[in-house]
Amino acid sequence: MSANRAAETVIVPATPAEIYNWRIYTVGACACSGALIFGYNNGVIGTCITLPSFHRDFSLPNYGTSDYSYITANIVSAMQGGAFFGSLLTFPITEKIGRRFSLTIASMMFFLGSAIMTFSDGSLPMMYAGRFVGGLGVGPVSLLVPMYISELAPPDIRGFLVGMFEIGNQLSSMAGFWVNFAVQSTMKESSAQWMLSLGIQLIPGGLLFLASIFILPESPRFHVKKFKPEQALKTLVWLRQLPPDHEYVVTELGAMQQQVDRELVQAPSKLRMMRELFWRGNRNRLGMGMLLMICQNTTGINALNFYSPSIFRSIGFTGISVSLFASGMWALIKSASTILSMLFLVDRLGRRKLLILGAIGIAVTMIYIGSFITVSGVDPNHPGAKTPAAWLAIVCLYLFAVFFCIGWNSIPWIYCSEIFPNRLRSLCVSITTATQWLACFAVARATPYMLEGIRGGTYYFFGACIVLTVIWVWFCVPETKGVTLEDMDLLFGVPHGEGRDPQVTAEAQQVGDVKDEKEEVERKATDIAGPKF
Numbered sequence: 001m002s003a004n005r006a007a008e009t010v011i012v013p014a015t016p017a018e019i020y021n022w023r024i025y026t027v028g029a030c031a032c033s034g035a036l037i038f039g040y041n042n043g044v045i046g047t048c049i050t051l052p053s054f055h056r057d058f059s060l061p062n063y064g065t066s067d068y069s070y071i072t073a074n075i076v077s078a079m080q081g082g083a084f085f086g087s088l089l090t091f092p093i094t095e096k097i098g099r100r101f102s103l104t105i106a107s108m109m110f111f112l113g114s115a116i117m118t119f120s121d122g123s124l125p126m127m128y129a130g131r132f133v134g135g136l137g138v139g140p141v142s143l144l145v146p147m148y149i150s151e152l153a154p155p156d157i158r159g160f161l162v163g164m165f166e167i168g169n170q171l172s173s174m175a176g177f178w179v180n181f182a183v184q185s186t187m188k189e190s191s192a193q194w195m196l197s198l199g200i201q202l203i204p205g206g207l208l209f210l211a212s213i214f215i216l217p218e219s220p221r222f223h224v225k226k227f228k229p230e231q232a233l234k235t236l237v238w239l240r241q242l243p244p245d246h247e248y249v250v251t252e253l254g255a256m257q258q259q260v261d262r263e264l265v266q267a268p269s270k271l272r273m274m275r276e277l278f279w280r281g282n283r284n285r286l287g288m289g290m291l292l293m294i295c296q297n298t299t300g301i302n303a304l305n306f307y308s309p310s311i312f313r314s315i316g317f318t319g320i321s322v323s324l325f326a327s328g329m330w331a332l333i334k335s336a337s338t339i340l341s342m343l344f345l346v347d348r349l350g351r352r353k354l355l356i357l358g359a360i361g362i363a364v365t366m367i368y369i370g371s372f373i374t375v376s377g378v379d380p381n382h383p384g385a386k387t388p389a390a391w392l393a394i395v396c397l398y399l400f401a402v403f404f405c406i407g408w409n410s411i412p413w414i415y416c417s418e419i420f421p422n423r424l425r426s427l428c429v430s431i432t433t434a435t436q437w438l439a440c441f442a443v444a445r446a447t448p449y450m451l452e453g454i455r456g457g458t459y460y461f462f463g464a465c466i467v468l469t470v471i472w473v474w475f476c477v478p479e480t481k482g483v484t485l486e487d488m489d490l491l492f493g494v495p496h497g498e499g500r501d502p503q504v505t506a507e508a509q510q511v512g513d514v515k516d517e518k519e520e521v522e523r524k525a526t527d528i529a530g531p532k533f
Contacts, residue, residue: 016248019154019240027239028149028161030211034103034141035168036204037110041138042169043176044197045076045131047327051184054194057122069448071124078128080441082113082135083142087434090140091427098226099148099219102140103212110137111205118199122191134201135437141208143433146417147425151219152239155484156347162417163342166410170338172204174331181328221422221485224256232256255486259422276424281493285419286428288477292412293436295469297443299362300462301404304330304397312394326394333398337405350481351411352473358407359470363463365396365403370459412436418480419488 048054049072061067086109094102113134120126146162153161179200183193217239223232233244233253242249277286312326345354372393420428450458478491 015154015156016240016242016246018242019248020157021241023241024153024157024161024239027152027216028164030215031103031145031149032164032168033204033207033211034107034145035165036172037107037201037208038138038142039169039172040176040201040204041079041134043173043331044179044201045079045176047177047180048194048197049075051180051194051197053189053191056189057191057194058124058127059122066449066452069452073445073448075124075127075131077441077444078131079135079138080437080444082132083139083437084135084434084441086136086139087143087430087437089136090143090433091430093140094144094426098222099144099151100212100216103144103148103216104209106137106140106144107205107208107212108137110134110141111202111209113137114198114201114205118195118202137205139433139437142413142436143429146413147429148216148219150414150417150485151221151425152217154240155482158418159346159351159414159481160342162414163338163346163410166413167335167339167342170331170335170405170409174328174335175200177328177331181325220253221256221425224253224260225422229253229257255484256422259486259489273423273427277428281489282421282424282428285488285492286431289412289416289419289428289432290435291472292415292477293432294439295465295472296408296412296436297439298462298465298469299359299404299408300366300400300443300459300466301408304400312397330398330401334401334405334409337402338409341406342410345406346411346414347481350479351415352477352479354407355411355473355477356407356470358403358405359466359473361403361406362400362408363466363470365400366459366463366466368396369393369400370456370463372456373459374456415480418483418485419492421489422485 049060054060058071060071086106090102090106093105113130113132113136116130116133117127118130120130145165149162149165150158176197179197183196187193187196217235218231220232220235220239223229223235233249236242236249236253237244240246240249240252276282341354372389376387376389416429416432447458450461454461480488480491483491
């Protein structure tokens with residue numbers, strides 16, 4: 001197999017209107033019940049720990065003390081720790097039993113963790129355990145759902161369908177903020193307040209479990225990998241609502257089979273599959289995906305998600321209900337911005353332009369907030385007056401939400417779900433998602449100490465990180481809008497296994513001239529993706 005042959009583009013016929021049918025949208029929506037797991041948990045925990053009843057039942061130290069920062073950081077980050085390990089464990093499981101039943105197991109783990117949290121009865125060790133066990137479910141869900149949808153979706157609407165995951169994430173995150181505001185405003189102070197807030201998590205866990213058992217089909221690309229082309233064809237016919245001999249279905253299935261055949265030749269064993277991560281054409285994709293996940297967290301978003309009530313309080317909003325309301329409005333703006341981006345922007349403007357636009361807006365808002373806190377000497381323990389400069393800082397927090405959701409909320413997840421070769425997709429997405437959760441864990445652990453210690457410097461730090469991110473995206477991140485999953489090799493360079501083991505077949509070693517191949521790949525990738533922004 002020559003390098004030029006490996007770089008050939010699969011010519012996809014004109015897209016028939018039948019593929020945009022209720023089945024693909026229904027499957028996408030059902031899979032995105034996993035987003036409710038991810039989002040509600042993110043939204044509910046930061047505001048739940050500020051409820052007086054939670055503070056009393058768990059005997060938390062006074063707000064603003066180092067002991068308070070330590071305990072709240074433990075509560076928040078225990079979920080990220082579990083999600084990190086859950087993400088890494090997902091690869092061998094999903095490669096063995098498939099995407100569908102992996103979602104079943106993940107939903108069961110989250111359901112168990114949510115039950116432990118809800119009935120922890122004021123025990124911090126039980127709360128930590130529940131958060132960690134729940135994370136073992138959240139981590140796999142956060143990588144499986146985008147990957148699963150990307151493997152089912154037609155290229156023209158892949159960005160929107162994967163983006164539905166982020167829409168569900170934001171809507172459920174917003175619900176988490178407002179549930180805590182509602183229980184604080186309408187219920188008497190009691191354990192029932194925080195138990196209700198945390199107990200609602202049982203609902204999305206149960207919904208995903210039922211969907212994975214009764215509704216969701218297995219990924220056709222997984223069927224092809226497991227040498228079940230008949231099952232893959234059956235799934236494609238059902239999803240596309242086209243006859244099995246239709247040109248579009250035949251071409252799509254053929255492209256999947258061609259890629260799997262090529263990958264089996266290139267990496268015929270599990271050990272060489274791990275080595276393949278370091279081949280040219282794969283290592284750049286993996287590094288790019290990991291950096292996108294790190295950069296998503298160094299925008300400061302999770303610092304604001306988990307500690308927004310404390311941040312609003314430090315700027316001048318006093319009273320639990322007031323800070324919860326301000327946090328709820330922040331979540332509402334995030335949800336609206338995410339829906340705008342997914343419905344109207346991601347498949348029109350593409351991924352790259354939105355990443356750059358969002359990063360520039362984030363940098364400006366973070367630098368202003370840091371400057372305001374530094375110059376005005378805001379003390380979280382003694383909130384100051386709401387001056388015009390303070391109101392502008394509040395506006396910047398909301399503008400941050402808009403710019404983040406336009407660019408960085410969902411696009412890193414979409415990007416990582418679509419750029420990797422079929423054979424390595426679950427492994428690479430496991431690694432990038434674990435990277436995301438590790439970065440999230442670090443931010444969750446560090447943020448309360450940063451807010452207590454360097455205050456305005458916290459926002460300067462995140463602002464500086466996002467400035468560097470703009471430069472990196474501008475020069476290094478290519479556009480993937482409209483590129484089929486099988487043609488991602490053209491965009492990033494066809495993997496041909498530099499330094500491969502001599503046992504690899506002679507056919508796989510006939511890679512041709514590297515320089516000529518690189519020029520051909522870059523030319524074809526430009527034809528597919530269009531000029532860069």
